Amino acid sequence: MRATSKIALNRDHQIDGFLNRIQDQSKRLLDLYRDRDGSLVKEKQLLSAGDPFDEFYKQVERQVSDLVTLHEDYLNLPSVKKLRLSYLQYLDYFDAFEAPRMPITRQNKVNDKYLKYVGDLANREFDSDWENGKVPGWTKETASNGASEPQTQGTGEGVWCADCEKEFGNQNTYNAHLPGKKHKRNAEARAASGAATSETSNSVKSSTNSTTNLKERLIASHEHRIRALSDLLSNERSNTRVNVERKQGMTERERQTELDALFAEDDAAIAASARNRRDDGDSDDEDAKSDTSERIYNPLKLPLAWDGKPIPYWLYKLHGLGVEFPCEICGNFVYMGRRAFDKHFSEQRHIYGLKCLGITGSSAMGGLSLFREITGIQDASNLWEKLKKEKRDRERDDDGVVQMEDGEGNVMPERIYLDLQKQGIL
Numbered sequence: 001m002r003a004t005s006k007i008a009l010n011r012d013h014q015i016d017g018f019l020n021r022i023q024d025q026s027k028r029l030l031d032l033y034r035d036r037d038g039s040l041v042k043e044k045q046l047l048s049a050g051d052p053f054d055e056f057y058k059q060v061e062r063q064v065s066d067l068v069t070l071h072e073d074y075l076n077l078p079s080v081k082k083l084r085l086s087y088l089q090y091l092d093y094f095d096a097f098e099a100p101r102m103p104i105t106r107q108n109k110v111n112d113k114y115l116k117y118v119g120d121l122a123n124r125e126f127d128s129d130w131e132n133g134k135v136p137g138w139t140k141e142t143a144s145n146g147a148s149e150p151q152t153q154g155t156g157e158g159v160w161c162a163d164c165e166k167e168f169g170n171q172n173t174y175n176a177h178l179p180g181k182k183h184k185r186n187a188e189a190r191a192a193s194g195a196a197t198s199e200t201s202n203s204v205k206s207s208t209n210s211t212t213n214l215k216e217r218l219i220a221s222h223e224h225r226i227r228a229l230s231d232l233l234s235n236e237r238s239n240t241r242v243n244v245e246r247k248q249g250m251t252e253r254e255r256q257t258e259l260d261a262l263f264a265e266d267d268a269a270i271a272a273s274a275r276n277r278r279d280d281g282d283s284d285d286e287d288a289k290s291d292t293s294e295r296i297y298n299p300l301k302l303p304l305a306w307d308g309k310p311i312p313y314w315l316y317k318l319h320g321l322g323v324e325f326p327c328e329i330c331g332n333f334v335y336m337g338r339r340a341f342d343k344h345f346s347e348q349r350h351i352y353g354l355k356c357l358g359i360t361g362s363s364a365m366g367g368l369s370l371f372r373e374i375t376g377i378q379d380a381s382n383l384w385e386k387l388k389k390e391k392r393d394r395e396r397d398d399d400g401v402v403q404m405e406d407g408e409g410n411v412m413p414e415r416i417y418l419d420l421q422k423q424g425i426l
Contacts, residue, residue: 067094070124073117079104094121126224130217136227138220163187256342263319263339270315274307303336327375329353345372359384 035041071090074080080103085093096102104114129135158167159174163186168174177183230237247255302310303321316322325341326334330349335341344350345368351361354371357380361368370387374380404417406426420426 067091067124070094070117070121073120077104077114077117079108122225123221126221129224130220135220135224137223138216163190260339260343266315266318270312271306274305274309325375327353328377329357329375329380354380357381357384 032040067090068087071085071087071094074090074094075084083103093101099105108114126135130138133139158169159171160167161174161177161183164177164183165186168177250258296304296309298304298310300310300313300316302313302316305311319337319339321337323337324334325336325338326332327341327344327350330344330353333349335344351368354360354368357377359368359371359380371380371383374383402414403411404414405411406417406420412420417426
């Protein structure tokens with residue numbers, strides 16, 4: 001009975017899998033038949049307009065990479081001739097540039113032949129896209145062809161004015177702008193520019209165009225490399241964005257708490273490393289260590305760690321322990337490092353100094369958080385007097401407000417009462 005139930009259960013799972021596959025395939029077929037993006041109609045037009053095999057091979061070339069020429073160049077490199085890698089093996093080896101998969105040593109790489117091979121490999125896709133005018137931002141339609149020509153011809157739906165380099169929604173709007181001063185001024189400037197350009201020789205034109213094309217190609221090449229690097233670093237870019245958005249949503253106290261936690265992890269790691277070094281030492285050297293610990297070499301006057309030895313200099317610089325932060329409220333006490341300085345505002349010494357000045361942390365006055373970053377006695381006293389004055393003004397304004405009571409016993413200011421009465425709510 002148990003075996004029969006198990007067989008029936010497996011059969012039900014298989015049937016459920018088949019049904020799910022049928023539903024998924026049916027959904028895909030429906031999406032293809034609906035042709036929401038118009039790709040089916042476009043493909044039918046391409047197949048009916050010419051040789052269907054030409055269009056098929058073009059699509060196949062777009063889906064795979066052609067590295068045959070680069071494979072031949074790779075086999076002709078001096079250190080690779082003996083390997084005779086097949087094209088299929090080369091597809092797994094072309095991006096390996098270090099041993100053991102790369103047979104070329106570092107010294108043999110420094111030659112013109114290898115430099116040309118690596119350059120062709122890096123620029124293969126860019127060269128093809130540049131020749132076909134498919135580089136993003138540098139297509140043939142939007143490429144700059146001279147100062148006298150507009151950068152774009154608009155969307156093609158309206159009427160384009162070459163003088164103003166602007167597209168108008170309809171013919172009437174275009175005709176209405178022709179008598180304007182701006183259009184006439186642009187037309188004269190364009191005519192003058194065209195006359196000046198016509199006076200230049202054809203050799204100068206070709207030289208200028210050639211120089212411009214070289215500059216555009218160089219800029220587009222750099223943009224192509226940056227775009228490729230950004231694709232490789234997409235995860236890091238996304239994580240950075242998430243981290244920045246997370247920190248923007250944090251309060252100053254939360255950011256400080258997170259920073260303290262990171263510093264605590266660094267301190268714990270340093271302490272653990274020092275403890276491991278101490279535990280790994282031989283017990284026979286304990287007497288020698290005790291003798292040297294009495295005379296510690298500390299010419300930079302670095303703070304001492306838990307083991308009585310100076311902390312590393314990089315940690316000293318990381319925490320900014322060489323920067324002094326005096327606080328007059330704390331009796332001119334000097335705090336070493338920004339971390340200790342930020343932390344002392346919530347410590348007892350600073351709070352006691354504020355109480356001696358008559359400053360309390362009542363919520364009505366905004367609390368002691370308003371006095372953060374204030375270390376001078378005069379500055380703190382001035383801020384306290386300002387807060388007390390604002391509190392007295394608020395209390396005086398509240399006392400001058402006439403209170404009204406509605407029929408249900410609700411008390412409210414006179415102004416709000418009259419507004420509600422005008423609206424017929426009361």
